[in-house]
Amino acid sequence: MAPKLKLNNKKLDNLLEVIRDRRSVRxxxxxxxxxxxxxxxxxxxxxxxxxxxxxxxxxxxxxxDPERVREVASVMxxxxxxxxxxxxxxxxxxxxxWVHDSVALLAVFVDPRWADTYPVALDSDxxxxxxxxxxxxxxxxxxxxxxxxxxxxxxxxxxxxxxLSGGGEPQTARALQTLLGFPTSHIPYGIVPxxxxxxxxxxxxxxxxxxxxxxxxAVQANLRSQEDIDHYLAKERxxxxxxxxxxxxxxxxxxxxxxxxxxxxxxNH
Ligand SMILES: Cc1cc2nc3c(=O)[nH]c(=O)nc-3n(C[C@H](O)[C@H](O)[C@H](O)COP(=O)(O)O)c2cc1C
Numbered sequence: 001m002a003p004k005l006k007l008n009n010k011k012l013d014n015l016l017e018v019i020r021d022r023r024s025v026r027x028x029x030x031x032x033x034x035x036x037x038x039x040x041x042x043x044x045x046x047x048x049x050x051x052x053x054x055x056x057x058x059x060x061x062x063x064x065d066p067e068r069v070r071e072v073a074s075v076m077x078x079x080x081x082x083x084x085x086x087x088x089x090x091x092x093x094x095x096x097x098w099v100h101d102s103v104a105l106l107a108v109f110v111d112p113r114w115a116d117t118y119p120v121a122l123d124s125d126x127x128x129x130x131x132x133x134x135x136x137x138x139x140x141x142x143x144x145x146x147x148x149x150x151x152x153x154x155x156x157x158x159x160x161x162x163x164l165s166g167g168g169e170p171q172t173a174r175a176l177q178t179l180l181g182f183p184t185s186h187i188p189y190g191i192v193p194x195x196x197x198x199x200x201x202x203x204x205x206x207x208x209x210x211x212x213x214x215x216x217x218a219v220q221a222n223l224r225s226q227e228d229i230d231h232y233l234a235k236e237r238x239x240x241x242x243x244x245x246x247x248x249x250x251x252x253x254x255x256x257x258x259x260x261x262x263x264x265x266x267x268n269h
Contacts, residue, residue, distance in 0.1 A: 018156045023204060025160040026242075028101035028195025038157055039064060039104055042194070045153030046108070051142035057114035058146050061180055061188075064104040072107070073099040075175045076191060079166040091238035102193035103159070106150055107167065107176060108143060109186040115139045140189070147190040160197040167191045202244035 043060045051057060063072050076099050084092055099105070115135040121127035147163060154161040166172050167188030176188045211222045232240070239248040 018152055021201070022151050022155040023160065023201030024162045025195075025197045025199075025201050026162050027098050027198040028103075028160070028193070029198045030101050031103065031196035034064070034103050034157075034159065034194070036062075036064070039194075042150055042153040042157060043106065045149040046106070046146040049142070049146035049149045051145065052138035053117040055114040055117045055139075055142065057110050057112070057139060058143060059109040059111075059182070059186060060146075060150070061107040061109060061182070062104060063107060063180070069102055069105060070100060071179055072105050072176070072191070073097075073102065073193075075172060075179060076164060076166065076193075078175070079164075079169060079172040082169075082171065083166065091241060099164075099193045102195045104194045106190075106192040106194065107180065107188045108147055108150070108190040108192070109180075109182050110139070110143050110189050111186050112136070112139055113185060143189050147192060150192050154192070154194050159194050160201060161192050161194045164191040164193065165189065203246070204243075205240050205245040205248050 039062050043062055046058065046060050047056070063069055077097060080092065083090070115138065118135040118138045119131050120135075121131050151161050151163060167176055167190065173187050174184075176182070176191075177184060177186065182188070214222065235252060236248070239251050243251065
C-alpha cells in the first residue's frame with residue numbers, strides 16, 4: 001500500500017514567503033553582475049510553468065550583455081514615452097530610465113500560433129461561439145504563469161523584478177524583434193527587468209482575504225460592482241500601483257476627483 005501522504009505546511013509557508021516578498025520594484029541599484037547559472041535557474045522556473053495543451057508557447061530570451069541591456073532598456077524607455085504621451089489617464093512612472101540599471105532582462109517571446117493546439121470544435125459555428133476566443137485566453141494565461149514563475153524565482157534568488165507589458169505593443173514588439181533577432185511571429189508579451197533593489201520593497205495593497213475567497217459559492221456582497229471600478233479609476237489606481245499599502249490608505253481621501261489626470265510618478269518614493 002502506498003504511504004499516506006501528509007500536508008507539507010512548511011513548504012507551503014516557505015513558498016508563500018517568496019510569493020509575498022515578490023514586489024514590483026521599479027528602481028534598481030547598479031550592482032554585481034549575476035552569474036549565468038543563476039539566470040538560467042530563473043529562466044528554468046519559467047520553463048516549468050503550466051501551459052494549455054503543454055504547448056509551452058514561449059521563448060525566454062536572457063539579456064545580460066551590458067550593451068544589449070542598454071539597448072533593450074532604450075526600447076522600453078521609448079515605449080514609456082509613447083505611453084506617457086498617448087495614455088495620459090494611466091498613472092505611470094515618469095520614464096523607464098531605471099530599466100538601464102537592470103543586471104539582466106528576460107524577454108518572453110510568444111508565438112500565438114500555438115493557440116491552434118487548444119480545443120477546436122468540429123462544428124464551425126459552435127467553434128466560433130464557444131471556443132475560438134477562449135484559445136487566446138488560454139495562450140495568455142499560460143504566458144502569465146510563466147512570467148509569474150520567473151518573478152518568483154528572481155525574488156527567491158535575492159533579486160527583484162518588475163513586469164513590463166509594453167512589449168506587446170506593435171511598435172515596441174517590432175523594435176525588440178529586430179534588436180534580438182526574433183521573427184514577427186514571436187511577440188514579446190512580457191519584459192522582466194531584473195536588478196538589485198534600491199530599497200526594501202514596500203508592502204502593497206491587496207483586497208482583504210475574506211473578500212476575495214468565496215467558500216463553495218459566490219458571496220454576492222463581496223463581488224465588486226461597476227461603481228467600485230469607477231471609484232478605483234478615479235481615486236485609487238495610482239496609489240494602488242505604486243505606493244506602499246499604508247501610504248495608499250492615508251492618501252486615498254486626498255486623491256484627484258473624477259476626471260482629473262493622475263500626476264506623473266517619478267518612481268523614487
Ligand atoms: C499583466 C501585467 C502587466 C503589467 N504591466 C506593467 C507595466 O507595463 N509596467 C509596470 O511598471 N508594471 C506592470 N505590471 C505590474 C503591476 O503594476 C503590479 O504587479 C501591481 O501594481 C501590483 O504590485 P506588486 O507587483 O508590487 O504586487 C504588470 C503586471 C501584470 C500582471
